[in-house]
Amino acid sequence: MSQDQTEAIAFLSDPANHAGDEVRHVQTHGAHVFLAGPDAYKIKRAVRYDYLDFSTLPLRHDMLARELELNRPTAPEIYRDLVPLVRAADGGLALGGDGKVVEWVLRMARFPTEDELSAVAERGDLDDALAEALGTEVQAYHARAPRRDADGAALMAAIVTELEDAFAGMTEDLGPGPVSRFHATARPLLGQLSPLLRDRAGDGHLRRAHGDLYLNNIVRIGGRPVLFDALEFDETLGTCDVLYDLAFLVMDLRHRHLDRAACLTLDAWLFAAGGAEDAGLAALPFFMGIRAAIRAMVEVQTGRAAGGAAEHAARAREFLDDALVVFAPLPPRLLAIGGLSGTGKTTLARDLAPLLAPTPGAVHLRSDLERKRLAGAAPLEHLPPGAYTPAATRAVYDRLLGRAETLLGAGRSVLLDATWLAPSERADAEALAQRAGVPFSALWLEADTGTLQDRVAGRRQDASDATQEVVARQALHARVPEHWLRIDASRSPGDTLLDSRTALGL
Template sequence: MTSSPWPASAVRETHVGVVVLVGERAYKVKKPVRTAFCDFSTPGLRRAAIVRELELNRRLAPDVYLGAAALTGPGCDEPVLVMRRMPDDRRLSTSLARGDDLSDDLRQVARLLAAFHAGAHRSATVAVEGGRDALRERWRRNLDEMEPYRDAPLAGAELDAVRRLAFRFLDGRGPLFARRTDRVVDGHGDLIADDVFCLDDGPRVLDCLDFDDRLRYVDGLDDAAFLAMDLERLGADGAAARFLADYAEFAGDPAPAALAHHYVAYRAGVRAKVACLRWAQNGDARAAEDARTHLALATAHLRRGAPRLALVGGLPGTGKSTLAGALADRAGAVLLSSDRLRKERAGLDPTTSAAAEFGTGLYDPAHTTDVYAELLHRAAELLALGESVVLDASWTAAGLRERAAEAARAADAETVALCCAAPAAVAAERIRSRRRSVSDVTVAVAERMAIVADPWPDAVVVRTDRPLARSVAQAARVWEEAAG
């Protein structure tokens, strides 16, 4: 007698359904319940829900969702969803817990999801539901529903921080969301590691959100971010980042990192709310911890994704360009340089000399005003598109710094102010040793600049007469702390 490759029959239950596992099949029925988000109170409503679940999930796993049937008998005619049974040991969450190398599997999931999104339904209605205003409303509803739990199990200060950071991001990113209308699709809507199975012939993604179509109408990156969030919750931070990178590659999506952080935060916020509701029902300590974990995850991603405008300044020779470039690389920000822009506006190659006496030629007040105005104009456009920006310039004039701060406020972005400093002798030697530099400054010009420079009391002073790594680490800490 040959033993069955499948484990014993089993029954799994949720608050709205029951799944019976028998051999190689799974049979799912809806409970006759009515909740705030679904109504299965009559056989007709349950039958329609089963057919809809079948239709939606066949989009990603047609060989798993086999059909709709009925459990019949005396006085019984109950609709049933018939599914191919998935092996529990190939569940993504189980594989993660075992410590399996899932690099190839997650890359296949990313490819599958990107291909699904490429062919998914799009319409004007879908686009509206996945736009900025709809996302703001979903944030508002979720946060409002968490308000009763601000003292327990959540922390009110953290809840307030999430609200502030989420709405600040949305307020300033109108052009970013406007550009992404064609990436809003009828997606999966509830992509978690428990519902992904990594089989030898490729992944199967199950159990899409089927009770409210509007919640499934999302930006493709938002859909992918749900799984990334869940991977991170399970301790697989590296796998989460690689999955999102793979998805972006297969989807051809050049989205800024800030948008991915925002979507991961949103998905974590949703799960925090659900955990709060579970805790309220039965006081489950695990649900309370789950709520806190997810809210902390949301806070961390909102802070990391908050767009920043960094002013990296200081007198000539203090290493501001070196620090600005290193900080931009580390933070994944766009670097804009006043020296390069000045030459660009004059139609010159960056290394072509335009040296002049202090306050003359390309460095007279009119040219300087023009360069800084263009610098801030470009920065504002980038901030609106979700990019953080590092501005490499002297920033010795208080009036110009205030204009930069105004630009950051207008873009709902955080300001980072860093003033580079080095001993005069070190700065002078750096200036004298430059060859084919973008900068035209001389030691004499630097001395005049030092005389007329306005105080910069709100900047963090970064000493650059030490190993670059230490200076960059200090600047990175200021960058990270800027979002509060």
């Protein structure tokens, strides 16, 4: 039986109990949060769903304690302690002290709402640097996360079953057609992917992850993204493939029409993983679809619990539509962008990647970054001349093409960003596309040598080590590829992008 929390909510909502500070009461499907001055107080909502049970005081205590345990190591700036809300001697309530415990409260430091990444994204401030930092931070989180031994396919099967059962009672909210299509699509996809999911679990990709990783649960503190509010109520749900964990974030970015940020976040996560996650991307469409379906379910449940059912149902239908779209990804392609240093290859690649199917876009592989990884150097660390020998360069291109082959095999489009000065390198890229059975396109960016030298001289905080002297040597020996699409890169990046999109038919 769920318990009445009216008195506790009234106490925590009263400014008199927060030194007169105005209180903002935020409700979710599973919690009440009270924001007052520099502090935040959270209680679990006294509810029971098929997948969680907060209906008794001991259960709510245990779940708040687990939330503190999970989140304080990664977000110590936010999480403080767990305190009782007690019945005081005068019959009223008091936070802390002796007396019968009425409710358990997680006490946290309040952060500015505008620093939540959901708010940052809403105002258009989720820039490239933050998106890349986000991918890197999430991969570091996953690398630290404890490994778990379980059947990865069985874990996902349980989630699909839970969704099927929940949607059976939500056809009026979601529409019978979309619910029927979900039922007809999700389980067959799971069957196809089950061998991969089991293999990934055996290879260490199954971890006690965040579990609820989307923009609402990430905040910018001191300029860096900080993950908080990890899923605490079910260890089975919190145990998942790290790509499934990331898929929630990628899905959320895509749902907000931030495909560029989604591409950059995914690329940074993949790069930080050193290529170990590339083959697993075959499961990304399924994982994104399941995450979107879960958001649809939660929206309906939140509307029923907190009011505003019609508004929440409309959002739920949008999420379910997203799920059905990503369940059927378009086929991949291979695109190479070449040209001398300073032609703007990386800038163009970042602009083009989100435009290439399947969603959220192509994986962008950059020779400068792969060279640094092979050398064991940080992306912005300057490499000595020995890192640019013909043998070293051959290793870089082998690395690029090897990763590209794996990613194409996983159904992802790939954008290869390198100079491609040698005819043999260009032939290898085309041969890869033929082996993979995917369309191949190639752009050759051009500008006069003086312009390129000025550009490389003005670079700051860039992974490229190219200098004016390097550009001069390249210009002496470079030959324009006969079958590549030539693009004038002497003008603005916007002009280069427009010409490239026209040439590629995008």
